[in-house]
Amino acid sequence: MERPSNRSFKRRGNRITLAQETALNKDWATYGIPEETAINPREHFPEAKRLVMEIGTGMGEATALIARDFPDDGFFAVELHKPGLGALLARMGEYGISNIRLVEEDARVLLQYFFPKGELDAVHLFFPDPWPKNKHWKRRIVQEDFVELVAGALRPGGHIHIATDWVPYAEWIAEKFSASKSFVGGVVAKPDFRPLTRFEGQGLRKGHEVRDFIYTKI
Numbered sequence: 770m771e772r773p774s775n776r777s778f779k780r781r782g783n784r785i786t787l788a789q790e791t792a793l794n795k796d797w798a799t800y801g802i803p804e805e806t807a808i809n810p811r812e813h814f815p816e817a818k819r820l821v822m823e824i825g826t827g828m829g830e831a832t833a834l835i836a837r838d839f840p841d842d843g844f845f846a847v848e849l850h851k852p853g854l855g856a857l858l859a860r861m862g863e864y865g866i867s868n869i870r871l872v873e874e875d876a877r878v879l880l881q882y883f884f885p886k887g888e889l890d891a892v893h894l895f896f897p898d899p900w901p902k903n904k905h906w907k908r909r910i911v912q913e914d915f916v917e918l919v920a921g922a923l924r925p926g927g928h929i930h931i932a933t934d935w936v937p938y939a940e941w942i943a944e945k946f947s948a949s950k951s952f953v954g955g956v957v958a959k960p961d962f963r964p965l966t967r968f969e970g971q972g973l974r975k976g977h978e979v980r981d982f983i984y985t986k987i
């Protein structure tokens with residue numbers, strides 16, 4: 770198994786609050802999936818109407834709200850930032866929901882080696898790190914090979930929903946997906962079900978324009 774040589778995530782401190790640590794100690798064993806674990810999604814959610822993977826869930830605000838609004842769906846939250854995983858577990862407790870599994874893994878590794886093909890109904894990628902400097906563009910998670918990994922994980926007719934507040938990254942995303950023969954789609958109005966997160970609010974206050982994309986697997 771080969772791990773990507775570049776990091777698509779920023780190095781952040783692992784400073785953790787008491788609430789996040791408490792949630793991890795209490796609930797990680799129930800809802801957490803550690804790195805390098807092969808996942809059979811239907812084993813986790815045998816009855817789910819749809820299977821959804823969110824990549825880079827951050828502090829889990831959008832993840833928990835969407836999972837609460839769609840109780841019949843099963844969600845895989847993929848994130849490498851431990852405090853964020855703790856925050857999401859704490860929110861699950863607060864909302865009384867159990868339809869999320871937290872996967873502590875690089876999404877690129879997960880999709881390549883540990884997640885089956887053709888089973889997901891949707892992938893969410895909300896506000897991926899934009900890596901604005903051109904020397905860092907190779908770190909952007911959206912690359913030709915990532916687009917095809919996502920295509921492989923989706924069932925035909927399934928889709929990826931992406932949101933970004935960085936216009937040059939939006940242009941990059943449009944370019945990578947239109948070059949792929951696996952998807953059709955493009956810019957859409959913000960779907961009502963995607964909640965506004967603190968991260969997005971900060972971007973909007975700085976005057977950033979947010980674009981949503983939906984690409985459907987052919």
Ligand SMILES: C[S@@+](CC[C@H](N)C(=O)[O-])C[C@H]1O[C@@H](n2cnc3c(N)ncnc32)[C@H](O)[C@@H]1O
Binds near residue numbers: 850877
């Ligand atoms: C800018 S934050 C956005 C978080 C959240 N989606 C939101 O809208 O508030 C991007 C997140 O993606 C995560 N991330 C980046 N690359 C990743 C990867 N390869 N696999 C899993 N998570 C990743 C980072 O750790 C970070 O938490």
